[in-house]
Amino acid sequence: MTPVVTHEWSLSTTAAKALQNELVKKLVFTDLPLESIQWVAGADVAFHHDEAFAAVILLHFPELECVQECYARVRVRFPYVPGFLSFREGEVLLKAFAQLEHTPDVILFDGHGIAHPRRLGLAAHLGVLLDSPTIGCAKSRLVGSYILPALEKGATSNLMDQNEVIGKVVRTRTNVRPLFISPGHRMSLTSAVKISLACTSRYRLPEPTRQADRRVAEYKRIALAQQE
DNA sequence: GCGACAG
């Protein structure tokens, strides 16, 4: 999987903001029916100081069986600044995506899609670069207001920014803290929620993201241990 | 100026 759009990753926050305002214009929001999905990917990043480790996992849908796992490691300069997470995780993620053999029908990210100050969170940003359908599955809020959804799995409520619905607060597991789902690129809000729930079995996180999270931690542990 | 703030 190769990006269709490329750009520098070591930017000032001012230049990064200008780039976000350009890339956001390319976003497209369309439905992605469950019936059209065969391959789903999950991506996550782990850090050790300025070293970033990424894992991209490919699963067959709807059984959610893992069929490939890709890893990458890179030194990053960009610090963590709320609203600019993609500039810290993007480069290492693309390096991992480059190793993917099958092009996934949709990619789930650990972070927001358009539920972002400038509507270009991690999932939206990488979606534009890869020109792929993407979904943001964040564990906490960055922007927007909401009321908590009912306690049962599947319950949802709107994530609002002023008068705009920028995402859904989704209960992916009964009696457990909800997830913040928002579309990235080539994705509608309703499809993002349906797909996320279809990818969730017995845990809070959807299987693609959960798998990526587990494996990247293991990859980082082994990589750092081998150095010594 | 003060508080909020994905991972």
Added chain:
DNA sequence: ATCTTGTCGC
């Protein structure tokens, strides 16, 4: 994100 074991509760 990361530092970190056991423990209470569904």
